Amino acid sequence: MGAVFALVTVLAFVIVVYVGVGIAGLRGLFGIVIPYAAFLVFLIGMVYRMIEWAKIPVPFRIVTTCGQQKSFRWVKRSRLESPYNNFEVVLRMILEVFAFRSLFRNLKAEIKGPNLIYGSYKWLWLGAIAFHYAFFTILLRHFRFFSYPVPEPIQILDQIDSFFHIGLPHLYMTDVVILAALTFLFLRRLADPKLRYISLASDYLPLFMIYGLVISGILMRHFFKVDVTQVKEFTMGLVHFNPKAPQVGVIFYIHIFFLSALMAYFPFSKLVHMLGVFFSPTRNLANNSRAVRHQPAPWWKKPKFKTYCEWQEEFKEQLIESGQPIDEDCYEKK
Amino acid sequence: MLEKALVGSKKYWALVFFLAAVFLVGFFFFLKQLKYGLGITGMSRDVSWGFYVAQFTYLVGVAASAVMVVLPYYLHNYKDYGKLTIFGEFLAIGAVTMCLLFIVVDIGQTHRLFNVLLHPTPHSMLFYDMIVLNGYLLLNLICGWTALHAVYKGTKYPDWVKPFIYLSIPWAFSIHTVTAFLYAGLPGRHFWLTAVMAPRFLASAFCSGPALLLILIYIVKAFTRFDPGEKAIRALAKTITYALLANLFLFGCELFTAFYSGIPSHQISLKYLFAGLYGHMKLVPWMWASYALMLTAAILLVIPQTRNNLGLLPFLCLLVVIGTWIDKGMGLIVGGFVPNPLEHITEYMPTFPEVMISIGIYAAGFLIITVLYKMAISVMESRGLI
Amino acid sequence: MAKLPKPDELIKSIDWTPPEKDWMDDIPPEIKPGRYCYPAKKNIVEEIGFPNPRDWSPLDEDWKLPSNFREIIIEGMKDRLSKYRSFKVFMDICVRCGACADKCHYFLGSGDPKNMPVLRAELLRSIYKGELTWQGKLFGKLAGARKLNEDVIKEWFYYYYQCSECRRCSVFCPYGIDTCEVTMMGRELLHLVGCNINWILEPVRNCFKIGNHIGIPPHTIKEIIEYLLWDIEEVTGVKMEVPFNKKGAEILFVTPSGDYFAEPGIYTMMGYIILFNYLGLDWTMSTYASEGGNFGLFTSHEAMAKINAKIYHEAERLKVRFIIGGECGHMWRVKHQYMDTATGPAPKNLEVPRSPITGTVFEHAKSTKMIHVCEFTADLIAHGKLELDPSRNDKYVVTFHDSCNPSRGMGFFEEPRYILKHVCNNFYDMPENTIREKTFCCGSGSGLNTDEFMEMRMRGGFPRANAVQYVRDKHGVNMLACICAIDRAALPTLMNYWAPEVGVCGVHELVANALVLPHEKTGERPRTLDMRQQPLKPEEEENA
Amino acid sequence: MVIDTRVCKKHEPCEECIKACHHVHNVPLIPNKKHEIKWIWKEEFEHAFPDTAHEYLDEYLHEREFIVLCNHCEHPPCVRVCPTQATFKREDGIVMMDMHRCIGCRFCMAACPYGSRSFNWEDPRPYIKNPNPRYPTRMKGVVEKCTFCTERLAEGKLPACVEACKHGAIMVGDLADPHSEINKVLREHFTLRRKVHLGTGPSVFYII
Amino acid sequence: MHDAGKVIPGIIAFVLFVTVPFWTNFGKAAPKPQPELPKEYKKCVESKEFMRREHMKLLRKWRFDVVRNNMRVYINSEGRLINMSLQNECMRCHTSKKKFCDVCHDYVAAHPYCWNCHIPPEEKKGWATKEVKSLTEEASSKQPASHH
Known part of the structure; x- marks a missing residue:
């Protein structure tokens, strides 16, 4: 149900742009107004979310400890799983944010006869990490459209990403990876009955929007070509607040629209996990509540x-x- | 399961970091090679394949050898190999990865690597080699991983993996056969143009691979609680013995064919390797060393008292490994190119960057093997199996 | 009370495949006997002072909710969203990746999809979205939002009292979303409309009024302990002492009342007494702060603080130097993670805990001044201060159950194991994915160890029991040691059901068995009985 | 192609064909023998025809140097082994290289029994003194060889070597056409081919 | 706000990160590529729009046709016959790679490697800068392990 709705929404996006740009010729609206507006919504929305969270106190130190606490010198403690000070918390967060530590721990339970057994299950971790890193790399790569001269590291990244000369222009490895990862993330929601049961339209929608974004990008690079010079003139115009909507194919506007939709959707959806993970009290606190006196919440009254x-x-x-x-x-x- | 490779003793991490550092050094030289071209190697117009392809060839053998433990265990239900099979399969994963990396560094246009897939060419042996190698990597990943996963879960391996296990057995033979066909099917390279090329490859694989496996097992045994049991070690030693004898026998067949028939083109490379040609004799000491080592090992392995001496065995294995490594890793490939088809002699020796890149790849392969072995041992430990 | 299926029937009935029907349409839940707890009695709710006291049953059609229950709940929710960042963040950031789905013991044992932690949180999250966010109001079900109604309250009651707040899901969540927090909020909200369970509220009332969960008055406590002292004399031949309300003692010892009330907790209690007497500690117990446990934690943050505050109050009055806490799970969650900010700072007379025997300063407890008895004992063993004869526990093949709260709320893994490895010769851990931070709940945590909840207890305890079964069959394990009073109460039933022949004990029971008292050392009176007054070496007895 | 080595002998040490070819195709002049690129070059009899040489051969043959180049075999082993079809046989029989596709595996070099193939061990450009702007160079990491001047044939011109030879020692023609000039020459003269016994069917004939 | 010491730097870092394109370009002129067009020729192989969009695909097709199919003549949409050759045909009109190709390629940071082999018009003089003698020395010094 949710998947169908998300699919229809995404197709509607394509049609809207097709009608808006292809037929009505509203290049200014789709190329300039909507992207700027979406970016503003994204920026303000995300900052607002962070402030909103930060305004709420954390009354108790509810760290989830996944390793040995600090006690005796002769007991080996786990600095990463049971951090004792802020430095160790930072390490724990780095592992969590950059390596998806908790997902890496994932297991799969299975009942076999009278036994409950646990298998290693890192596919979700792999899919998630592949998706996020590919997305991030693609994002960085796009910086070539927003800078001139293009910084050396971005160019090197681009060259590494297109290291294997497949097709012309060369196929980016991250494009392949992100498509594979998205497909995995989507199919697992359909294939596993438990996941199908918990999945909402708002779980499929971001997946499909990113699909749309990625596919339109790939199509534009390899199939429905657009004049990339004009595109860059336009993107440079955007960052100089002097944009001129380019006279290029609708596919470009579809790409931009998916991006805008995703940006605008970000602060109001589960995608805020991007920032929320930093605010999670079970992960971002030190497990030192017996050793260090912490401030109670301002609203807290002694019983x-x-x-x-x-x-x-x-x-x-x-x-x-x-x-x-x-x-x-x-x-x-x- | 992978998390088991992320916790370990200081010694384990020292090894991991050491191998990673060596790999990075090799990678640095590879970047230089990418920039300058293959000219930084010792290869030339006449000897156009060298150390890389030789290492590739040798390691295909090491990879294929996994079948020497898999086959008795799964086909003949030889229980003593129970603990050993996973190690054999993981050695194969490391070895095939190294093979693939040696191909990657040997290619002049690394960027175009995927052309092999984009323009599949069924009449090229290299195309089949690509298929069998990647297939073997995949098969060993599936079989080894699932078997270990079953241990991790405390169950028996699932039924669906059985066809893959059975498939991996002929497949192991195929990887070395196809690799032999790379060489054996070329007109004008008489040293290679022989029907016993593939059997020779298999014989040398089935002695060198298990010998390397045994050495690794001895190392693992020294540092962990893992012990495959004396019976398994003795059985494997027998495999090594017979394969080594077959290898020497087949070489003898080559000598007979070349020298009894008296056909000069069949003799000339052998002459170059063992006696030198017109004063070119860089490989002569290596080749004699190789066969001396193999013969010594063969004699000592045939004598039951010395073969069953478990303290001596790893050293005999070392003789086998070094002997076959020189034979295949240096002699076989270079020998095919000297003299060249126009009967000029250009000698070959790898250069420093070439050796460094190769060492880097070996480091990467052994890093993979280290990590996989660590994982296997920890999983077995967690189930109280060792 | 509902009939409990046989173990093999129960396993066969587990099906993790959820129904095709959308979960939001599947309310009100079918309240199944054996899977819910009886509501709190009217007088108890009244005595505690919680709203809407009444006689009702979850099986009734009409739950007699206040007419403005929607406003109450929504206001309560807003209030908590502004007070607990955890609650707000956890409501906002879940991506429903499903990593937690098969981590919950109640889900694993029941297959009820709403026991998947993600969905348990979604029960509340959907209301948060539907009532408090514009996205939810606008897009409704598509955004996973719905409106609050009486059926939702029923669903909440059913499922928030099918969560033992064990936090296993939180370990696996990529954002650390802790269903315990969600359940706590759910339960707090339910209290606002008078939906609570008796098994929790009655102990809370007892604690408030009398001093401990069971409601044992001070003189009875003393009597019970005296009985235990006689037993100790029977076993060891030594007359020991337990000081009560002793002013100026060095150490205040607090332990859950379960330890002096029922088997096998009393043996653990005997263990503490023997140990402290062996060391000649200057200690005292309190008949006022006679409860280490804290069912307030399962009620509300306020109730939790109210119960806990007594301990510091008593420590101040008795002018002790520091506090030792007994073996208890949720008690230690409170002492470790809540005590400081909820009822701290520690009174001035308390000092940083320092073992009077070894001189070890417990730096990691320098603010709350309270240490775990296992920390205390492990330190003693490490310094060689205890004469131990582990062979006295040779009839036991022991495994250790990590209780949820000390594991995931404290990081307490090595100390009890260290003790066990020194007091018995046969120790085997359960499979690695069922212990330490991945440990499974006994199935009866967070105040759910009531008899009417038996089916769900056995289902929820299945993963734990299955792991015990594994070591029982593999290593012949016959004793399950734990450091939690609820475990000691709940696990015997669970073992009886799933893994017969496996007993349950506290760690200090085994310590006391192994501890060689001075006169035993000289051979004056060799010990023949264990704490349970059973022969130490059964076979020999038979042979003789 | 037919090479009349008798003519060559007369005009020793003429290298016009080599010079022309290497200039037209921007073949670098690399001093390091190991990295050499050669499309067409000279060999002594015992090297050009190793299995035909014997110790009783006339001095006359020993003195001569023979022009060697890719034989554009009828059954080219290089084409058979190439894993990407970067080297392929055109319908007209020319064995062609696609430099855009070559991955530089050098399998073809191992397969070619005539040593006709060269690999770019390094960037060739620094070794090209006087490039022909109408023809591309190669880059490092690809194999190259004589292409029978397909680019010239397409324009109706003769291969560069043929054109450059003032003495008419080299001639080309269509072997498939029985009436072609080249077939006539082949009928009239006894010719040698290199390593015929390998079954590659070389298309370069030598009049001795 | 609670934990302002951590949250505010976090917010600043976030804002700085997502606005990178804006502030890195701030104060710089917006560049515009101006490739030099041939003066004497008005029409390219295909329309200007097509060429801007698809020249790489066209060249790729050409290279395939010429090398692999031995087809050397391209018939454009107007029916005009064109010799398919980058070096000999395209660059006949566009007499400078630097002033034509590179202008846009540099602008969008695209680095096709056509010119590793194909010779741009301005590089007719060649690249052999080193003396042959020094080359020999260099080469032999690189191969210490081998000699003839």
Whole structure:
């Protein structure tokens, strides 16, 4: 259901652009107004989300410890899985953000006869890491459209990515990787009944939008060619706030529209996990709550409870009867 | 399972970093080669294949040898090889990876590597070699990984993997056969133009690969609790012995054919390798060393007392490994090119960058093997199997 | 009470394939007997002062919710979203990757798809989206949003009391989303409309009023302990002492009331007593702060703090130097992660814990001044301060169950194992994916170890029990050691069901068995009985 | 192609054909023998025809140097082994190189029994003194060889070597056409081919 | 705001990262490539738009036809016959690679390697800068392990 909706939405995007640019010729709208607006929404939205989260206190140190705590010198502790100070927390976060540490731990449970067994299952980790790194590389690569002269590292990256001369222009390896990874991420949602059950339209939509973005990009590079010089004149115009919509094929506008849609969608969807992961209290805190005094949340009030003296009054008889000491201090204070 | 390779002792990490560093040094020289061209190697117009292709050829043999433990275990249910098969398969993964890397560095236009796939050419042996090598890599990945995964889960390996295991057995023979056909099918290279080329390849593979496996197992045994058991080691030693004898026998057949028939073109490369031609004799000491080592090993392996001496065995294996490595890694390829088809003599010796790149690839291969072995041992440990 | 299926029938009934029907359309849930806990009694809710006390049953059509329950819940949700960053972030960033799906023991044992952590969170997340975000209001179901209604409350009640807050899912989540936090919020919201369970609220009430979960008054505590002292004398031949409410003692010892109430916890209690007497510690217990455990944690943050605060209060009154806590799981989650900010700072008279025997300063507890008894004992063993005869535990082949809270809320793995390896000769860990940070819940955590919940307890405990079965069959394990009072209460039933012949004990029971008392050293009176007053070496007895 | 080596003998040490070919095709002059690129060059009899040479041969043959080049075999082993079809046989029999496709595996060099193939061990450009702007160079990492001047044949011109030979020692023609001039010459003279026994069917004939 | 010490630098880093294209270009002139067009010829092989878009595909097709199919004449959309040759045909009109090809290629950072083999018009003089003698020395010094 969700997948169908997402597919229809994405196809609608294509049709909208096709009608808007191909037929109505609204190049200014689709080339300039929408991208700028989407970028603003993205920028402001993301910053807003971060501020929104940051305004909420973290009242307790609810670290998820996945390794030995710091205790005795002779006990080997796990700095990464049970960080004791901020430096170790940073290391843990780096592993989490750059290596997807937690997904790497993934297992797959299986019932075999009377036994429950756990297999190693790193496919999700592999798919996720392939997708994210490929996406990031593609993003960096696109910097060649936003700079002149193009910085050397970007050019080197481009050359490494197109190291194997397949087709002309050369096929980027990241293009292949991201398509494969997206396909895996999509198919697993369909193939595994559990995942199909939990997947919402808003899980398929970003996948499909990125599919659209990637496919339109690949089509533009290899099949429905556009004049890349004009495209760059346009992108350079964008960053100089002096854009002129290029007279190129609709495919380019489809590409730009998918990008805009994705940017605008970002802050309001699950895609905020990109920033949210940094705000996760189970990962970004140190496991030192017995050693270091932390500030309680501003709203936190010390609890009211039955004090010893009140309690002693209530159980005085039994205490005396069973020979337990009576605290005379309770009466002195009064 | 991979996470098991990410935790280990200081010694393990020292080895990993050492191999990675060596690989990076090799990679640095490869970048130089990419920039300058293959001219930084010792290869020439006349000896147009050298150290890289030779190493490739040798390692295909090492890879193919996995079948020497897989076959008895899976086909004949030889239980003593139970713990050894995974190590054999993982050695094959490392060896095939090295093979592929040696091809990558040997190619003049690395960028166009995928042309082999983009323009498939069924009449080229190289096309088949590409298929069988990658196929063998995949088969060993599937079989080795699934077998280990079953250990990890505490179950038996799943049924679907059985066809792959059975397929991997003939496939192992195929990789070395096809690689032999690369050479054996060329007109004008009389040294290679022989029907026993493929059998010779297989014989040398089935002694050198298991010998290397045994050496690795001895190393693993020294540093971990892993022990394949004396029976397995003895059985493997027998395999090495017979294969080594076959290898020497087939070489003898070559000598007979060349010298009894008296056909000069069949003799000339052999003469160059073992006696030198017109004063060109760079490879002569190497070749004699090679055959001396193999013969010594053969004699000592045939005698049961020395073969069953488990302290001596790894050294005999070392003799086999070095002997076959020189024979195939230097003599066979270079011998085919000297003299050249026009009967000029250009000698060949690898250059420093060429050797460094090769060492880098060996480091990469052994890094893969180290990581895979570490994983296998840790998984077995976690299940209390060792 | 519902009839419990036989183990093999239960396994066969597990099917992880979810139904074709969309989960949002699948409400109200079919409330199955054996899978829900009885609601809190009206008087108990009243005594605690929680809203909407009433007599009701989850099986009823009408749950007698307040007429404005929607506003109450939504306001409560807004309030918590502004107070707990964890809650807000976890509501926002889940990508439903499904990594957590097969990590939950209740899902693994029941196959009920709403027990997948992702979906359990989604039960709340969908309301958050539908009621509090414009995306959800605009796109509804497409954005995974829905409106709050009575059926949703029923669903929440059913599923937030089928989560034992074990945090196993959080280990595997790429963003560390912790279903425990979500369940805690869910339960807090349910309290606002008077949907709570008796098994949790009654202990909370007892704690508030009397001092411990079970509601044992001070004189009875003393009596019980005296019984234990007699038993100790029976076993060791030594008359030992337990000081109560002793002012100026060096150490205040706090342990869950389960340890002096029921088997096999009492043997662990005997273990502490023997150990402390062996060392000649200057210690005391309190009949006021007589509860180490904290069912408040399963209720609300406020209730948790209220129960915990008594310990510092008592430590201040008794002028002790530091506090030792007994073996307990959720207690240690509170002591480790909440005590400091919820009820701290520690009173001034407390000092950084320093073992009076070894001189070790427990730097890692320098703020809360409270250490785990296993830390204390492990340190003693490491310094060679204990004379141990591990062969006295030779009839046991031991494995160790990492309790969820010390594992994933504290990082407490090595200390108890270190002790076990020194007090018994046969120790085998369970398969690696079922221990340490990947440990499985006993199936009865977070206040769900009630009898009416038995089917779900056995289902949820299946993964744990299955791993015990594995070591039982492979190594002949017959004793499951643990450091949690709930475990000690819940695991015997679980073992009985899934892995008969495996007993359950606390770590300090085994310590006490192995501990060679001075007079035993001289051979004055060799020990023949264990804490359970069973022969130490059964075979020999028979032969003799 | 037919090469009348008798004519060559008369005009020793004429190298016009080599010079012309190497200039037209921008063949670099690399001093390091190991990295040499040669499309057409000279060999002594015992090297050009190693299996035909014997110790009783006339001095006359020993003195001569023979022009050797790619034989454009009827059954070219280089084409058979090439894994990418970078070298291929055209319909007209010319064995052609596609420099855009060659991966530089050098299998063809191992396969060619005539040593006709050269590999660019390094960038050839620094070794080209006087390039022909109408023909490309090669880059490092590809194999090259004589192409029978396909680019000239297409324009109706003769191969560069043929044209350059003032003495008419080299002639080309269509072997498939029984009435062609070349067939006539072949019928009239006894000719040798290099290593015929290998079954490659070389298309370069030598009049001795 | 809580944890401002960490959150605010985080926000700044994020904003700086996503606005890289803007601030790295700030204050620089927006460049525009101006390839030099041949003066005497008005028409290219195909229309200007087509050539700008698809010249690489066309050249690729040409190279295939010439080398592999021995077809050397291209018939364009107007029916005009054109000799398929980059070096001898294209560059006949576009007399400078630097002023024509490189202008756009540099602009968009595309680096086709046609010119590794094909000779641009301005490089007719050749590249042999080294003396043959020094080359010999260099070559032999590179191969210390081998000699004839």
